[in-house]
Amino acid sequence: MATINFGYTISKPRAIDMDRNNLRKSDEILREMPELQACIGCGSCTAVCTAGNLTSFNFRRVHTLIRRGEYQGAYEEMNKCMLCGKCRLVCPRGINTRGVAMLIKRKLGDNRS
Amino acid sequence: MNKRVIVIGGGAAGMQAALRLKESGVEPTIVEREAETGGKLRDWYVLFPSFTPAADVLGELRRRVAERHIEVMTSTGVKSFTSREVTLDDGRRLACDAVVLATGFTLFDASLKEEYGYGLYDNVFTSADIERMLSRGRVAKADGSRPRRIALLHCVGSRDEKVCQQHCSRVCCITGVKQAMELKKLFPEADVFNFYMDIRMFGPGYEEMYREAQQKYNIHFVRGRISEASPTIDGRVQIKAEDTLTGRPLRMSVDMLVLLVGMRANDDNAALAEGAGLRRAPSGFIAPRNLFLGNVESDAAGIFLAGTVSAPKNIGETLNEATAAADAAVEYLKRS
Amino acid sequence: MMATMKRKSWSEYQKQIADDRYYYARSCIRQNFFPGSEKAFIDILRGDLGRDLLDDPKHSSCTGIGYHSDIVPLETIMTVVARQFAMMTEAGYENFVSSCITSFGVYTEVLATWHEFPETEERTREYLFKATGREFRKPASLAHTSDVMFHFREEIARKARHRLVNVQTGEPLRVVEHIGCHYAKIFPKSGIGGCEFPYVLAGMVESWGGECVDYPERRHCCGFGFRNYLVQANRGYSIANSHKKLESMAPYKPDFIVANCPGCAMFLDKWQYAIAEMEGTTYGENGRGIPVLTYEEMAGLVLGYDPWALGMQMHQVDVEPLLDKMGIEYDPAAKYLGRNGKYIGKPASAVVNACPPDAIYDIRE
Known part of the structure; x- marks a missing residue:
């Protein structure tokens, strides 16, 4: 079929579509580390993050997106983590954030191969 | 003390206030609009945070009310009231020495x-x-x-x-x-x-x-x-x-x-408050006389507030407040 | 499972709609895209319903498109609105009827602003007087033309020659109604049925035998958005909104869409063409688009007007499948004959009408 070029294309929706997203990886991550669900979004981890103060890395946002089934680019983002562990010291919910970073990398890394 | 206090509303707050009044030697009468006591608790299954069945709490309150022979008038709506007299929907007037207002709240539609x-x-x-x-x-x-x-x-x-x-x-x-x-x-x-x-x-x-x-x-x-x-x-x-x-x-x-x-605040709070000389908060709930030192008292002497008529509360707070309101009423009767 | 609309609250949103003697304010763009609609409104009001309506050549654009594109300032549009009211006052009318949702929104907004901030009305009166020497009275009633049509829906139903029913199956036609953001999303009380469950078009559809479908993106904007559309580079998200609606309504297999607003009717119709040419996707039956009607066209068909006299040959999506369902007789050969039988030209074939495109071309060339 010949298509006409109108000089624009149909914009793709920005919404997180939970009907389309596949939550399998997200469920696996939460099954291994259920404590991640206890995050209350306070942002302490991001506030002290060594990488996050120098790059756009936002640990809280990335793992929240993963929990919604948005994996695109998450592995690359998680690779910015220097594993310094400051976030784990400040987390008021006692989440093993370093462990979460490692787990996400492992799970989404597997996904890529 | 040969005094009579009318408790308007037979939910958790009203029943607890009546029980406390009776304990203190005052004769309470519960006036309840519905056909039975219990108020909103009747429709609740279990209570947070302990998953205690609402029926356990309600059953115990009702048992005590019955055991202590507290007078309960059901299917009886209140049109207006003062600290000395309650006028019912059917026009009957009940004389009293004080009133505990425990009419609760309305669920948002x-x-x-x-x-x-x-x-x-x-x-x-x-x-x-x-x-x-x-x-x-x-x-x-x-x-x-x-x-x-x-x-x-x-x-x-x-x-x-x-x-x-x-x-x-x-x-x-x-x-x-x-x-x-x-x-x-x-x-x-x-x-x-x-x-x-x-x-x-x-x-x-x-x-x-x-x-x-x-x-x-x-x-x-x-x-x-x-x-x-x-x-x-x-x-x-x-x-x-x-x-x-x-x-x-x-x-x-x-x-x-x-x-x-x-x-949300009951629709009839406005009319009841006007008739009794009570003040309403901007939310429509009845305002206590003082948020710290008089939070079960109203602006009118002899009218006391118990439970969610004055603000949203949980069951525990409601029961505590009902006890406090009854005690305040007893103190008031001793002085008057 | 078919989801037909259940509405309970619409009757709580009512407004006064005048019964006669209307001052008619036209739309800027409708005459290009749905050229028979405004004439149909006038003919139905005067001819079928015997009402008095003044079609005054002296009124102007309300400048709403400019206003919503950040070109026309508030003071200017208020003065233009004041001039429209002055025209109405001078003609001896007091029931203002607007043929455009954007205008209706503008008039409602200006009247509400004057009500809340009386000093703005005073200033506007001053500007108008200085500029034109005119004075005005505010309308006794302000309505959109669809409100008037809604008001007379039972009278129209009694005179109906056709109903919104599939003559082959006897089933009600399934209709998607789209009321347009500025009808009730700015002032929900000014629209019949409010903004969540508007009833202005649904009332007509139900009175005339059809049924409305409630689909997930029913309340979503068509994507016109004024400045979003006016800049070509931004049209991607204008079309994306119509795309979202069409994707959402398609599973309900609507027989047609009826729109309240000039912009919505235009975009829901023409974006179907653009989507089909870009991606090959169509949303109606047999690889075709879903016909898009204005409420005047819908009323006109119900009252037995000739579809070509209603201007329906100007639609991007062909309406013939709908006419066939309703059992309306029409002359296919007369489709592109305009007034006095003069040939008006014929559009190139299009994917949206189940035809392969005639040529490969780049519109930018």
Whole structure:
């Protein structure tokens, strides 16, 4: 079929579509580390993050997106983590954030191969 | 003391106030609009944070009221009152020496939030509906099937200028957590999402319960208010919200949407307050004389406030306050 | 499972709609895209319903498109609105009827602003007087033309020659109604049925035998958005909104869409063409688009007007499948004959009408 070029294309929706997203990886991550669900979004981890103060890395946002089934680019983002562990010291919910970073990398890394 | 106190309202607050009055040697009369005592507790299944059956609390209160031979007038509405006289809907007048006002609250009518389609779409429920379904032992979608995905929406009819309810109803957050856990227990295979603006865990054990819901029950909490609900072709409900913690719009279809309805002031508060010389807070609830040193007293001498007539409260607070209101009434009678 | 609309609250949103003697304010763009609609409104009001309506050549654009594109300032549009009211006052009318949702929104907004901030009305009166020497009275009633059509829906139903029913199956036609953002989303009380469950078009559809479908993106904007559309580079998200609606309504297999607003009717019709040419996707039956009607066209068909006299040959999506369902007789050969039988030209074939495109071309060339 010949298509006409109108000089624009149909914009793709920005919404997180939970009907389309596949939550399998997200469920696996939460099954291994259920404590991640206890995050209350306070942002302490991001506030002290060594990488996050120098790059756009936002640990809280990335793992929240993963929990919604948005994996695109998450592995690359998680690779910015220097594993310094400051976030784990400040987390008021006692989440093993370093462990979460490692787990996400492992799970989404597997996904890529 | 040969004094008579009329307790208007026979819910948890009214019954507890009457019991305390009787204990102190004052003759209470409960005037209840409905055909039986119990108020809103009658429709509740179990109470947060301990999952205590509401019927246990209510049954015990009723048992004590009966055992102590407290006079209860049911199916009796109150038109107006002062500290010395209560006028009933049928025109009868009851003389008294003081009044405890324990008329409680009204559940917010969820259909006023038209965008959620309550009463129009089959699988939109209120928290009160869920309690009734739990009591009956049968929670299901409108077609009788098991839900695979459930969303609970906090703050329906609370913190919302659009429906003239600017106050926080306080107990809906913990109700949302409690019902999410109950639903997850019933439907372990279902995904349960709570959509909230703020999570306000004000009571003892509430924060712990919230954490348990997250970590142990794997309930998802999304910070964002659902902006609208629409029906889908297969009888589900599509909802839209912002996942504010990721900064992106979010949408999904759910099998059940549960609206956690707030507590609002009774419609007759205005007329009753005017007749008795009471003051109302901007929220429409009856204002206590002083928020610190007179929080069960009203602006009128001889009229005392117990329970949610003055603000949203949980059952524990309500019962404590009823005791305090009764004690204040007894003190007042001793002085007068 | 078919989801038909259940509405409970619409009757709580009512407004006064005048019964006769209307001052008619036209739309800027409708005459290009749906050229028979405004004439049909006048003919139906005067001819079928015997009402008095003044079609005043002296009134102007309300400048709403400029206003919503950040070109026309508030003071200017208020003065233009004041001039429209002055024209009405001078003609001896007091019931203002606007043929455009954008204009209706503008008039409602200006009247509400004057009500809340009386000093703005005073200033506007001053500007108008200085500029034109004119004075005005505010309308006794302000309505959109669809409100008037809604008001007379039962009278129209009694005179109906055709109903919104599939003559082959006897089933009601399934209709998607789209009311347009500025009808009730700015002032919900000024629209019949409010903004969540508007009833203005649904009332007509139901009175004339059809049924409305409630689909997930029913309340969503068509994507016009004024400045979003006017800049070519931004059209991607204008079309994305119509795309979202069409994707959402398609499973309900609607027989047609009826739109309240000039912009919505245009975009829901023409974006179907653009989507089909870009991606090959169509949303109606047999690989075709879903016909898009204005409420005047819908009323006209019900009252037995000739579809070509209603200007329906100007639609991007062909309406013939709908005419056939309703059992309306029409002359296919007369489709492109304009007034006095003069040939008006014929559009190239299009994917949206189940035809392969005639040529490969780049519109930018």
